[in-house]
Amino acid sequence: MNAAAQYEARPxxxxxxxxxxxWLDERGRPAWIVAMVLGFIVFxxxxxxxxxxxxxxxxxxxxxxxxxxxxxxxxxxxxxNAARPSGNAAFDAYKMDTLRRLEDEQKSFEEFxxxxxxxxxxxxxxxxxxxxxxxxxxxADEDRKEDA
Numbered sequence: 610m611n612a613a614a615q616y617e618a619r620p621x622x623x624x625x626x627x628x629x630x631x632w633l634d635e636r637g638r639p640a641w642i643v644a645m646v647l648g649f650i651v652f653x654x655x656x657x658x659x660x661x662x663x664x665x666x667x668x669x670x671x672x673x674x675x676x677x678x679x680x681x682x683x684x685x686x687x688x689x690n691a692a693r694p695s696g697n698a699a700f701d702a703y704k705m706d707t708l709r710r711l712e713d714e715q716k717s718f719e720e721f722x723x724x725x726x727x728x729x730x731x732x733x734x735x736x737x738x739x740x741x742x743x744x745x746x747x748x749a750d751e752d753r754k755e756d757a
Contacts, residue, residue, distance in 0.1 A: 633640045641663055649656030694701050 633644060641659070645656050645659040645663065647656075648659045695704075
């Protein structure tokens with residue numbers, strides 16, 4: 610899914626739960642803990658639900674909510690900016706040519722890696738077959754030596 614499609618897939622007006630989650634994420638783990646404690650004070654199942662959600666979503670024991678949100682938002686913004694035209698036709702043509710060349714290089718590199726994997730697999734298989742064919746000959750040679 611490209612950046613423009615991801616941007617279009619986001620709802621224009623997220624629900625109050627998503628807005629509350631984003632608000633708490635902006636303030637970090639202490640805000641989540643305060644919300645959980647307040648939930649226990651108001652009505653214990655709310656606090657329990659918040660605790661379960663914090664553990665399930667790795668907000669309790671994972672990285673900081675704020676750093677996770679900022680890193681994903683920055684990655685999204687950067688990928689979206691790379692696809693957006695700058696308004697300068699010469700630069701846009703250069704950028705598209707460079708991106709196309711990099712994609713071709715990546716494709717050829719992946720094909721090279723695939724050929725290396727196939728060569729390694731073939732070498733391992735040939736070694737296995739040699740060892741397998743060698744074992745019956747060696748046992749037959751030992752049997753002949755014992756008979757003699």
